[in-house]
Every structure is written in structure tokens, then in C-alpha cells.
Amino acid sequence: MTSSKIIILLLFSASGLAFVWSLYRRLSLVQLGQGKGRFDRFGERFGNMLLYAFGQKKVLARPYGVNHAIFFWACLFLVAVNLEFVLAGIFPALHLSHLPDALYVPIRLGSDLFSFLTLGAVAAALVRRTFFPLYPEARNIEGYFIVIIIAVHMLAYFGINATEIAQGQERASAWMPISLFASGFIKGASPAELASLHSLFWWVHAVALLVIFNYLIPFSKHLHVITAIGNCFFRDLDKPNTQPRETFEIGADFGADSVAKLSWKDLFDSFACTECGRCEEACPAHHTGKKLSPRQLIHDIKQNLLANREAIKNGQEPPLPLIGENGEGSCSEESIWDCTTCGACLQACPVFIEHPLKTVKLRRHLVQEKSSFPEELLNLFENSEQRFNPWGIPPSDRGKWCQPFGDRTFDAEQNEYLFFVGCAGAFDNRSKHVTAAVAMIMEAAGVTWGILDKDELCCGDSLRRLGNEYVFDQLAAKNVALFKERGVKKIVTQCPHCFTTLANDYRQYGLDIEVIHHSELIEKLLAENKLTLPQQKKQGKMLFHDSCYLGRHNDNFDAPRQVLKQATGSSLLEFGRNRENGFCCGAGGGRMWMEELSGTRINRERVQEALQQKPETICTACPYCMTMLGDGLKDEGAGEVKVKDIAEVVAEALEGQA
């Protein structure tokens, strides 16, 4: 072995060890977080990993994702080729050229083409980052550095091939169009010059590789090339917006004010993020000029973990607070309260990072450990605890809407469904019409139903998303106990927030019965011909707005649309941002009860989007959306546009009158 081979051997061995060691060091930091690993349902997880990581499914959901997919797939191919590069550098006997032509030629052709494609992708990336970045901070040194290093690596690769072709050492040169083209530039060089050029390109190629593996991957956001694959495997297979329960024992932590109190997956998420900015672009809070950026949140968690790791390992107080106005690595309280938990970020993220879960953990800390929250929430909290509804209206008024229907106290013998009316449906004057419409529809379809009247408690959705887990816990436990006591077998709700809370959150409290949103119930009744509409009632140009908690969080996009089509006999207009990509009304995550003091109003942005289509009616299936859209329309001077719940549209078709 020559001395240069020994140097190469030592260099690559050291580099390989350093790569593994630095990866281990960094990734083992996630062990500072809480909770257990996610290795259940292995097959499903493995399938997710193949589809979303190796198949790039969510990356490709956006046009520019093609560029990333090229990088990724080219990288997979080239990693294999580079392994040969390293090994053949040390042990020439391992050179690919020893393979038979049938294998050798395709590999050479593939390398040439993939490398060229990658150079094209580099060019596209540079153009995009410079002229159309998703967010201005994307124009950073690190972002440019990676693409330039990749470009250097590829150019050097062509340089090596070109010199080898010029030296007449490459038997597959006819199948290496780019390399062959490049060799044209060095045709006249002497053998000595070619040898020096080869050596130069080889070393440039090697150094670029070392920079990628020993700096960019382990120490920058490009760690995602490894962690994103893991994140697709470890994704939440159930409902990523269903927050975990807390145990209320003396000495326990409530929420998180330190990365060590977040889950290991929260920390892993922060390493999986490549800061593409899709979450930020989709985020209604960020979009309307508020402080929150889901991208920044994940970045800050990572920076905080890196800044505090030694202190946390040594059991000391972390020097950089996770919550506060401390710049990078720290989340401001304002941004924590901006979130509507609409899940647009969850939907946008190509690698299943769970943003709102983290926000709620920070809120839990603020509410439960610090009693620090926007002052308008005090009434909500007190009212929910003392009178079991957000407005503080006497519980005895809860059943008043039902007077025209007579005594409808739930009776397990007589009633198929418990109609869980919800606070908005019971107390909000506008929503009471929806409640009556749902009741009327059930009557018309012969569905038997009953209510809990004054005994029904707020489901606690807003409380839970706002981080007041303590009071949520009490409401949830009492409601579930009441359902059991009354022998409830099926529940219908007319609010997506009640729906998601009963169907998903209450599972944690042992509620395992059918919970159905009225949109699905009506669709089912229509499909089974149990509900027949005497005539279709036109609503003019009609738009449907997806409630985040019905659509994105529960995958119910079709039922309300189907119901509207059947009730009106007309087709629906769609928002530009619809279904999975729907834009929040601004009321989720407890924001219904808060002032919107910074930026523009989310509901007005949504209404402006609606008005572009000049609708006569905007339909929704959520009381919060109804309030927000109605208010937004008034603010936009478009009070003549009606906002109706799908149940009201159906009820009109039942009555055959306006």
C-alpha cells in the first residue's frame, strides 16, 4: 500500500468514525425527552416510511417537491456509488470497473445521468432560494452552502470521469454522455497534466464528501436526510392533534417549560425539520402577520436543546429558557397563544412533524404552573369550571332550545342517539337554529334521540387546546361517567369540536362508543333513504368551508358536501384552499375566546377569499366557523351573504320553504 493510500485509508476511516460518533452524540440527545418509543404496528410504520420517506409522497404534494425528490433519489443512488468511490480509493481491487459490462455500463450511465439531474436540481434550488424563497430567512449561508457543496461534489465527479476518459481508462465512456462531453475540454492535455487533474478532482470530490458527511449531515438541518426517514416511521398513526393526558399528582410537571419535559419525539421532530417553510406558509396565524411560525417553533426547540444539553444532562437548571423573549432557542408567549391548532402545519409538513402538540404543552405550563395567559381567558376558565359552559350561562338554560320538542331527556331504552348538543348549540342564539334543524332532521328520519339537558357539561375542547388540562380532565371524566351512567350507546354531535373531543380525546377516558357528527349522520340517513327530502332547496351560489376539526383532524370532507349536493341539487363552489388545505376560520384552539390583537384577522382573510367567488351562501358544519364567517362578512360589508349550517339547508329542503 502506498503512502497516499494509507493517508486515504486513515482519512476515510476517521471520517466514518467521526460521522457515526457525531450522529450518535446528536441523536442520543432525544433521550433527554420523555416517553416511550413508537414501535407498535411495525408493518404499518414500515409502509409509511417506504411511502413517505423513500416514495417522497408528501414532498411531491407540492410542485417544487419534484426538485427535492430528484435530490433524494439521486442521493440514494449516488451514496451507493460513492461507497465504491471511497472503497476503491483504498482498495483498487474493489473498483467498479471489475464488474462485467452488463452491470458496469448501467451503473456508469445511471451515475452520469443522476449526477447531471442533481446539478439541474442544484440550479433550480439556487434560483428558488434566491428569487422565490418560501420565507426570507431561507436565504441563509447554510442553505446556499449545501447546494454549492453538492454542486462542487458533482462537478468534481464529472472531472474525475472526464480525466479518466481522456486517459483512455474508461471503457463505458460511450454511455457517459456528460462525462464524455466534459472530457472534450481536456483533450489536448499531456498525461502528466491529466494525472494531476485527476488527482485534483479526486480530492475535491473527496473533500466535498467529507464536508457533507462530517459537517452538514450531523451538525446542520441536513441531519434530516436521516431523521426524516425516522420521522415517517415514528409518525402518529392515530390523531396527532389529540393531546396526551396528564396525571395530577403533587410533584408532577404540568406542561413543559424545558425541552427535557417535552417528549423524545418532540425532540426528534426538531432534528427532522429541514426548515422548508411549508408549515409556516400554511399557518393561518403566520399568514395574517402574527408572531407564530411553526417552523420557528421547531427550530427554537432544537436550538434550545443544543444550548441546554449539558445542563440538562447534569441535572442543572437549563440556562436558556424555552419560554420567553430570549431570541433564538426560546418561544415567546405571544407566539404560543397565536396558534389555532388548525393542523394546517401538520398537513403541510412532508415528514409528519407534530407542531400543535408542542404548542399545547407550552400552554399547559403557562396556564397550569404559571397562571399566565391572556386575560380574556380568565372568564372562559372560571365559567367552564363553575357553570360548565364558556359563557357562564346558568346550566338550567341548557335545554331551553328544546322546548318545542317537549321533554327529551335521554332514555337509553327509548333513544338510539344521545344528542350531545354542545355549548354553542345550546346557548348561542344563532347556533340554536342549527340545533333545532338537526333535531328536526332526526325527527323526520325517525331517529330517536334524547339530551342530557342541564347535566351535559362543556366537552372541554377549548380548555384542552388552551392548555387548561386540569379543568378539561374534570369535565371529561364527569361527562364520560354520565354517559356510562345513562347507558349511552351512540352519540351525535352538531359541533366538530365536541365531535373530536368525544370521539378522540374521550377515548383516553374509556369512552369507546359510536360518536358521529351530524354531517355523517345526515349523509347516512339520506343514503339509506331514511331521510327523504320532498324538494331540493336552491341556495344560490354556494361555497362550503371546511372546519379544521371536522376535515383535517377527522378526515370528514365528503359527507357535508354530499349532503349539500343532495339538499340543493346544485354543485358546490370550492374555496381555493379547501379540504386538507382548508384555511382556518380563526376560532380553533380556544382562539374563539381570545382577542386577535396582532396582524390582520384570520376570519376576514377567509371571508375575502370566499367573496372572490361572489357566493350567496357560505355553508359550514361548525358553530365556531359560523360565528367567525358571519362576523367576517359583516366586517367586509358583505352582510347580505348568508352563512348556513348544512343542517339548516337540509331542514329547508324538508320544509320546502325558505
Add this chain to the structure above:
Amino acid sequence: MLAIACIKQVPDTTQVQIDPETNTLVREGIPFIVNPYDTHALEESLRMHDQFGMRSIALSMGPPNTEATLRKACALGVDEAILLSDRCFGGADTLATSNVLATAIDRLAQEEELGIVFCGKQTIDGDTAQVGPGIASRLGLQQLTLVDKIEHLDLEKKTIRVRRKLEGRHEIVEAPLPVMITTVRELNRPRYPTVPMRLAARDVEVRTWDNATLQIDPETVGLKGSPTWVCKIFSPERDQGEIIGDGVNDPDGTADLLIDKLLSKDLLAL
């Protein structure tokens, strides 16, 4: 120095109905809450603790279940909660109530200097606004009612300057300690208990003082000591309202009708 908050557990009056047969309050199944004005009294005593290091004590007279209310006060951070409960205290009017509270405060003042007694301006069930002033009279404290701001507290000179919220005007008043202050909503924003404090409050001992401890003449407490008797409670008859216009289809016309109506009743000054 003591900052005592007198708080009362009251039925949530928004939920109380009057039995038309017996003319009494139907209290069954009605949740109890802390009298809303008293929450401001409690908050202010906590602030005295936080800002001036005074010892905050929550004091309540009531049946044994009042302990729940005092536990809430503990979750908010009072140094001590004392329940004044004895069968013979039951059925008290404001005179008898102030007697028990004043005796208890006097007893506390034997051990530590009394600074301020805070009371809500009135309760939402009785609405008499007499207990606070009753305590002040019995103990000879300066009484500062309807306070919406504490302007200055000087513990050296033992003086306090407060702002009183009166009809259409404010009044700045200064008095030597000890004083009795009744609080209005504008005085402060009550804090929200943290979960660790709530959990700790579950195990806190709420001291109960009965009449064996307080040694008050039984003739001056409870029903016996109450010269006021409630003869009848009823909801006043209200004239039937009327629906004018059609607000859904003709909002502008209906608004005109409404303004005409208000003008005709001289309810709008132009």
C-alpha cells in the same frame, strides 16, 4: 401584620329559582360559588401578602361545606384559612354575622397586629352591603367602602390612602390602620390558581372555630341574634314585552320602530 379577607360561599344566584308556592329559594342542586365581590377582597389580601409581606387569612362563616370555598382560597395562596362554623351560627342576619366575624378577627388580632380587613362590597344573595361596615363598627376600625384602588400604603406611619368609587365621582380618602375595606370589581383582577397550588390545597388543614372556641353569647348569634326576618321572596311581576317589526326581513324599518318606541317612552334623550 394581618390582611384578612372575609369571604362567603353563596348559591350561584343566576341558577337559583324561586318556588312560587312557598316563596322560598330553591337551592337544591344549585352549585355554590365564592361571592364574586369577595374574590376581589381575597385577591387584595393576597396582594398585601405579595407586596408588603402581610399575612393573608381567609375567613368565612358558614356550614361545614364552606370548607370547599376556603380550600379554593388556599389554592390561591392564602397563608391560612379559617372556617367559623357552629350550628348556633345558622340563620344569621347581617348583625349576627358581623358579630361572629368580628369576634374571630379580634381573636386573630390578639396574636398578630391587624392591618386590613377586606370584604366584598356586598353579597349576591343578600345584597345588603352591611356585614363589612358591621365588622368595622364592632371593632372600631376605620371603614373605607367601595374601594376601587389602593393609592398608597405606608406601613411605617400605618396609614392607607384609597380611592372610593362613588356614583359619578371618585373620592380619595386617607385613614390610619387598621381599616376595613369593602371592594368593588374594579379594584383588581383575581388570580387563577395554579395546578400545584390546587393539589397542595387538597391536603391543607382548614381550621374550624366553633362557638366553644369563640365563646360568643348564643343569644347574639345565628337565628336568635338576628332581628331581621325575611318574610317573603318573590320575583317581581314584569309587564309582558312586545315584539315590534320584523328584524329578520326589515332590520332598518325595525330599528326605526324601536327608536320611535324608545322616544315615545322618553327613554332616549335627544
